[in-house]
Amino acid sequence: xxxxxxxxxxxxxxxxxxxxxxxxxxxxxxxxxxxxxxxxxxxxxxxxxxxxxxxxxxxxxxxxxxxxxxxxxxxxxxxxxxxxxxxxxxxxxxxxxxxxxxxxxxxxxxxxxxxxxxxxxxxxxxxxxxxxxxxxxxxxxxxxxxxxxxxxxxxxxxxxxxxxxxxxxxxxxxxxxxxxxxxxxxxxxxxxxxxxxxxxxxxxxxxxxxxxxxxxxxxxxxxxxxxxxxxxxxxxxxxxxxxxxxxxxxxxxxxxxxxxxxxxxxxxxxxxxxxxxxxxxxxxxxxxxxxxxxxxxxxxxxxxxxxxxxxxxxxxxxxxxxxxxx
Numbered sequence: 001x002x003x004x005x006x007x008x009x010x011x012x013x014x015x016x017x018x019x020x021x022x023x024x025x026x027x028x029x030x031x032x033x034x035x036x037x038x039x040x041x042x043x044x045x046x047x048x049x050x051x052x053x054x055x056x057x058x059x060x061x062x063x064x065x066x067x068x069x070x071x072x073x074x075x076x077x078x079x080x081x082x083x084x085x086x087x088x089x090x091x092x093x094x095x096x097x098x099x100x101x102x103x104x105x106x107x108x109x110x111x112x113x114x115x116x117x118x119x120x121x122x123x124x125x126x127x128x129x130x131x132x133x134x135x136x137x138x139x140x141x142x143x144x145x146x147x148x149x150x151x152x153x154x155x156x157x158x159x160x161x162x163x164x165x166x167x168x169x170x171x172x173x174x175x176x177x178x179x180x181x182x183x184x185x186x187x188x189x190x191x192x193x194x195x196x197x198x199x200x201x202x203x204x205x206x207x208x209x210x211x212x213x214x215x216x217x218x219x220x221x222x223x224x225x226x227x228x229x230x231x232x233x234x235x236x237x238x239x240x241x242x243x244x245x246x247x248x249x250x251x252x253x254x255x256x257x258x259x260x261x262x263x264x265x266x267x268x269x270x271x272x273x274x275x276x277x278x279x280x281x282x283x284x285x286x287x288x289x290x291x292x293x294x295x296x297x298x299x300x301x302x303x304x305x306x307x308x309x310x311x312x313x314x315x316x317x318x319x320x321x322x323x324x325x326x
Contacts, residue, residue: 003033003081003100004157006073008066012087013045019087020053026096030055033096036076037087040069046087066173070150071165077157084153086173089199091152098197099154110159110189111181113145114152114197124210127294127301128203130287135237137286139193145236146185150177152199159189167227175220182228182235207301211308218312219319226320241279242306246313248276249306276303 005023009016016037023035034057037050041063050058059076061069074082081103085091095114102109116132118125139145148155150166150173163183170176184191204210225232234240255269280302288295 001032001034001079002028003083003096003154004073004077004079005033005035005083005085005096006070006077007035007037007050007085007087008040008069008073009037009042009046009050009087010040010063010066010069011042011044011046013042013049016046016049016087017052018090019085020050020056022090022093022095023085024053024055025093026091027094028096028100034078036073038069038073038076040064040066065168065171066150067166067168067170067176071168074157074160074165080157082155082157082160084150085199086151086201089151089201092198092200095152095197095199098194099152102192102194103154103156106190108190109192110156111148111184111191112154112194112197113139113148113191114154114194114199116151116201116203117198118201118203120203120205122205123293123297124207125203125205126291127287127297128210130283130291130294130298134239134283134286136193136195138239139237140195142193142236144185144190145181145193146191146231147178147181147235147237148191151201152197153177154197159184170220170223172216172220174216175224178221179224179227182224182231186228186230207304211304214305215308215312218309219316222313222316222320239283241282242309244279245276245302245306246309248272248279249303250310252276252303253307276306 007019036057036059039047039058039060041061047058047060050056059072061072070084081100083099099112099114102112115136118129163180166176167179204213252269252272255265255272258265259269277299280299284295284298287298
């Protein structure tokens with residue numbers, strides 16, 4: 001057996017069939033891999049929906065969160081390579097073949113990540129996809145990377161278990177994959193980006209859902225950085241201009257508020273806005289080549305994203321500091 005595919009699931013009864021159907025129809029022969037669904041204490045038909053697929057192993061546990069569910073699945077794995085995807089993802093037919101290729105080519109590779117695509121028509125979802133493509137552009141510049149996210153992840157099972165898997169102090173599906181990746185990279189282990197390993201996904205379809213997700217990710221990223229402080233400055237997937245925007249947007253808002261009582265604040269406010277627009281221009285130019293509507297929306301969307309991320313970083317930093325003190 002070449003691989004074990006782990007799918008954590010919580011109340012995914014309406015979604016998981018599409019995921020499992022695609023996993024049953026991979027270019028890798030079905031006899032060469034197993035599929036393990038970890039039902040993380042669902043109260044719906046998740047387990048029954050998974051059991052309807054022949055050969056799918058269903059493991060049940062009380063609700064402990066996605067990190068614990070993935071770790072449980074890896075512990076049940078029988079193969080030397082373990083893959084992860086999510087119950088709301090639909091892997092392409094050659095997903096597994098592409099994910100396994102780097103392990104066959106280089107025995108020193110211990111981890112690999114694929115990429116998201118979406119078929120959604122909504123402007124928000126298209127913006128989110130452009131945001132992912134911006135990160136993939138950075139990842140593609142590196143021979144080895146320091147980030148493998150769980151929707152399309154692959155590890156040597158022995159190494160994954162040696163590292164203790166995902167940190168279960170992350171109670172939600174947020175940044176536990178970042179933290180594990182950082183730990184592995186800090187040990188000098190080789191991980192690679194595989195752009196041909198595609199899974200299709202439903203991105204947020206409303207601005208409210210998207211911005212709330214950005215806040216949540218920024219908050220939990222602070223815990224990952226607290227555990228791996230050397231990654232605070234840079235990594236292989238975060239655009240540096242995003243960090244600049246994160247500072248300029250709140251500065252502009254603060255300046256605008258001060259301008260109401262202190263006219264002298266108008267000049268630095270205008271400067272902050274001008275610098276923000278300049279920092280947003282490269283993203284807008286790249287988006288324009290594929291989707292002019294996304295390019296047109298990007299200055300506002302990036303500004304709001306920066307505000308939500310700043311709020312998440314601020315609260316996450318405070319909470320991480322309090323955790324450190326205790």
